[in-house]
Amino acid sequence: MEKQWNLDKLYPDFDSREFAEDKKNFLSLLKEINSWSVEQEQSPVQLAEKFINKLKKCYFYYSKLVAYSRLTVSVNAEDERAQKEVEKLEKKITELTRSRVRFQKWLSELDDRAKTLYENSALLAEHEFFLEELAAKSQYLLSEEEEELAARLQQTGSSAWSKLHQRLTSTLTVTLKVEGEKKELPLSEVRNMAYDKNADIRKKAYEAEIAAYDKIEKGGAAALNAIKGEVLTMTEKRGYDSPLEKTLKDSRMEEKTLETLIEAIENSLSDFRKYLKKKAEILGHKKGLPFYDLFAPVGEVGLEFEYEEAAEFIVKNIRPLSSEMADFFKKAFSSSWIDALPRANKRGGAFCYPIHPIQESRVMANFTGSFSNMLTLAHELGHAYHGHCLKEESILNTDYPMPLAETASIFSETAVHEAALEEASPEERLVILENHLSGATQIIVDIYSRFIFEKELFAERKEASLSSDELQSLMIQAQKEAYGDVLDEEHLHPYMWLNKSHYYSAGQNYYNFPYAFGFLFGLGVYALKEDNDNFMEKYKSLLKVTGKKKISEVAKQADINPGAGEFWEKSLDKVREDITLFIKLADEYA
Ligand SMILES: [Zn+2]
Numbered sequence: 256m257e258k259q260w261n262l263d264k265l266y267p268d269f270d271s272r273e274f275a276e277d278k279k280n281f282l283s284l285l286k287e288i289n290s291w292s293v294e295q296e297q298s299p300v301q302l303a304e305k306f307i308n309k310l311k312k313c314y315f316y317y318s319k320l321v322a323y324s325r326l327t328v329s330v331n332a333e334d335e336r337a338q339k340e341v342e343k344l345e346k347k348i349t350e351l352t353r354s355r356v357r358f359q360k361w362l363s364e365l366d367d368r369a370k371t372l373y374e375n376s377a378l379l380a381e382h383e384f385f386l387e388e389l390a391a392k393s394q395y396l397l398s399e400e401e402e403e404l405a406a407r408l409q410q411t412g413s414s415a416w417s418k419l420h421q422r423l424t425s426t427l428t429v430t431l432k433v434e435g436e437k438k439e440l441p442l443s444e445v446r447n448m449a450y451d452k453n454a455d456i457r458k459k460a461y462e463a464e465i466a467a468y469d470k471i472e473k474g475g476a477a478a479l480n481a482i483k484g485e486v487l488t489m490t491e492k493r494g495y496d497s498p499l500e501k502t503l504k505d506s507r508m509e510e511k512t513l514e515t516l517i518e519a520i521e522n523s524l525s526d527f528r529k530y531l532k533k534k535a536e537i538l539g540h541k542k543g544l545p546f547y548d549l550f551a552p553v554g555e556v557g558l559e560f561e562y563e564e565a566a567e568f569i570v571k572n573i574r575p576l577s578s579e580m581a582d583f584f585k586k587a588f589s590s591s592w593i594d595a596l597p598r599a600n601k602r603g604g605a606f607c608y609p610i611h612p613i614q615e616s617r618v619m620a621n622f623t624g625s626f627s628n629m630l631t632l633a634h635e636l637g638h639a640y641h642g643h644c645l646k647e648e649s650i651l652n653t654d655y656p657m658p659l660a661e662t663a664s665i666f667s668e669t670a671v672h673e674a675a676l677e678e679a680s681p682e683e684r685l686v687i688l689e690n691h692l693s694g695a696t697q698i699i700v701d702i703y704s705r706f707i708f709e710k711e712l713f714a715e716r717k718e719a720s721l722s723s724d725e726l727q728s729l730m731i732q733a734q735k736e737a738y739g740d741v742l743d744e745e746h747l748h749p750y751m752w753l754n755k756s757h758y759y760s761a762g763q764n765y766y767n768f769p770y771a772f773g774f775l776f777g778l779g780v781y782a783l784k785e786d787n788d789n790f791m792e793k794y795k796s797l798l799k800v801t802g803k804k805k806i807s808e809v810a811k812q813a814d815i816n817p818g819a820g821e822f823w824e825k826s827l828d829k830v831r832e833d834i835t836l837f838i839k840l841a842d843e844y845a
Pocket residue numbers: 634638660661664
């Protein structure tokens with residue numbers, strides 16, 4: 256089984272004829288779209304069809320080209336050619352802005368006449384949601400010239416800062432003494448040591464990580480201030496109340512839904528603290544759990560996986576749920592879709608990149624053999640399955656909002672987790688539950704701290720830039736609020752703002768609560784499989800419409816109302832059950 260991904264289906268290399276040809280096509284389509292204008296002799300249907308057709312083709316080439324370039328950079332931060340291509344492409348695509356704004360304004364002025372577009376054209380009917388959303392968003396648009404200028408300045412502004420942050424963290428090396436020998440290790444590898452069985456290694460890795468940030472904290476703080484500053488300027492200029500309002504609109508989500516979700520999370524904090532308290536007790540900490548032991552394994556049974564074993568385990572456990580999904584996962588493993596192992600200059604963490612033009616995805620992971628690494632693979636493959644369900648959709652109907660982005664991944668992760676729990680001995684159960692709960696703690700409690708942090712960051716950044724020290728104390732404050740007094744005050748993580756790339760995307764602010772939404776939504780959807788015969792069909796149809804309906808409408812496909820607290824409480828009850836069971840098992844076996 257190959258452990259590095261293969262990108263040949265995209266291009267053989269940057270100098271290939273194929274890459275050059277697609278680039279040529281992309282550029283000429285861009286030109287054609289930019290010449291789009293309201294010609295009086297053409298009907299609204301003709302005008303709209305022309306735009307949509309060209310846009311679809313243009314995105315086709317762009318997605319292919321930029322996927323190849325970005326994926327190449329993600330496994331080799333030092334590849335300057337790939338970096339340059341990403342930069343050129345991202346800059347080029349901003350040229351779409353002017354014609355898109357022109358089209359959007361024309362569309363919104365059609366008002367009631369827009370209906371006739373959908374009645375008289377199958378193509379436009381297929382893109383009704385896309386077009387309606389464009390029209391509705393035109394109220395937040397600036398003039399054509401301003402939009403173009405803003406998009407171009409973003410390339411040298413927030414996008415450049417975000418790349419700097421990525422470069423700083425992916426090339427940062429951490430000095431660590433391993434078995435008496437001093438080593439320079441990549442950040443991702445050192446962060447992975449948080450899962451190590453050896454308590455001393457976990458602690459040393461944490462201390463070395465914190466010390467290493469000294470080298471990049473000023474650059475990181477500058478990047479964060481610049482990005483958040485740009486976001487504040489732009490959202491205000493566009494007429495949004497706040498960046499949060501923009502995120503909700505972009506998420507196709509009602510404010511009431513977020514409030515209900517946050518309330519449910521706050522109700523569950525005391526339950527999570529029971530779990531964390533127990534974990535501190537098991538590990539022998541008297542002053543509360545230190546941050547570096549949040550991921551510490553509990554129990555004597557080692558659940559380690561070779562990469563091939565992990566693949567087999569995932570496929571085997573998805574099969575009872577859906578043989579189609581299992582076959583799909585199997586194909587991903589056997590067709591070199593996955594770049595599995597950590598190496599120098601490779602980005603940390605894991606992600607899935609769906610590539611609509613080739614109807615496939617690629618998954619990047621930093622697999623080192625832990626049970627949680629295995630679940631991460633199941634998670635990312637869930638994303639890939641989501642992409643698979645969308646492959647027949649128009650590329651313009653595949654852009655799903657952040658909160659729905661985690662539905663399929665959590666679903667798949669939950670399925671593998673439940674199966675593992677089912678077949679495990681009590682001792683293994685303790686290990687699996689611990690793993691699950693430490694993950695859930697991240698997604699609910701830590702995410703809550705990140706939400707508080709980002710809200711506060713925006714409020715303060717509005718007045719002035721924040722120093723690294725100020726960012727650190729903001730982070731500590733947020734962590735205390737979320738975790739309460741069950742963490743060891745002396746050992747929190749003041750640099751989480753530097754570590755998490757989510758804060759560094761101007762286009763996606765508050766990329767935190769969507770994880771909590773996705774986790775609880777995925778759990779809730781998964782729970783529905785119990786009393787539902789054709790559940791998998793319902794589930795697939797839910798995934799299929801994620802790019803062309805509002806969240807509440809998508810949820811309706813599975814009879815869910817995300818605006819009601821009841822739905823969220825039910826998902827959280829599932830976690831509460833796990834906490835109770837964990838404590839019981841811990842008393843017996845830990
Ligand atoms: Zn995910």
